[in-house]
Amino acid sequence: MEISLRLAQDIVEALDKVIDAVEKLGTMVYKAGQTANEVLERGFAKRTEGRLRALSTKTTYLVESMCPRLLNSIEQYLNLRDAQQWDEFQKELQNTLIAVGGLSDKIEGSSKALATTDFFPVLVSAVTQRELVLANFAKMKPPTSHEEIEAAKALVEKYARLLVVLSNATKQLGGYIEALEAKKA
Secondary structure, eight states: HHHHHHHHHHHHHHHHHHHHHHHHHHHHHHHHHHHHHHHHHHHHHHHHHHHHHHHHHEEEEEEIIHHHHHHHHHHHHHHOOOHHHHHHHHHHHHHHHHHHHHHHHHHHHHHHTTOOOOOOOHHHHHHHHHHHHHHHHHHOOOOOOOHHHHHHHHHHHHHHHHHHHHHHHHHHHHHHHHHHHHOOO
16 A cells, blocks of 8 residues: 555645645735736726636635535545545545536636736646646545555645635635726726
């Protein structure tokens, strides 16, 4: 099971990068919202606001609904170490991967409207990195040894931190959308 332990440790390192990217994204979106009324033209605001609302809705659903279920399922496995709980976790993980893929599709569909924003490359990078982390997480075998369990707990802790950072970034996106809405009027 050394492979599972190393994979868990790699995922924890990757989560650090995702957290950094999402924190940067939140800051960039916040700054964009602060200057939106001065910088944005009315046409850009009209084209972008609706797409960002859809993106924000999808992100909020992922962060506030799906991700807590994913965390709960892995925590249940770590507490009970039951094969059925691992299967439940894998099911939640696959559902989350599908939803994150849908978020990637929404971003791709919004790229024409958002590509000129400073935060767009960071947004794409953060979502892609998150998708890779989840895909690697899906490759893990159920942790059984003490070391594997501890590595999985560290992974869960980092993922929980990511959810907090994602929630904050989503709130910043909401502020940016508000600025676009005001510019549209």
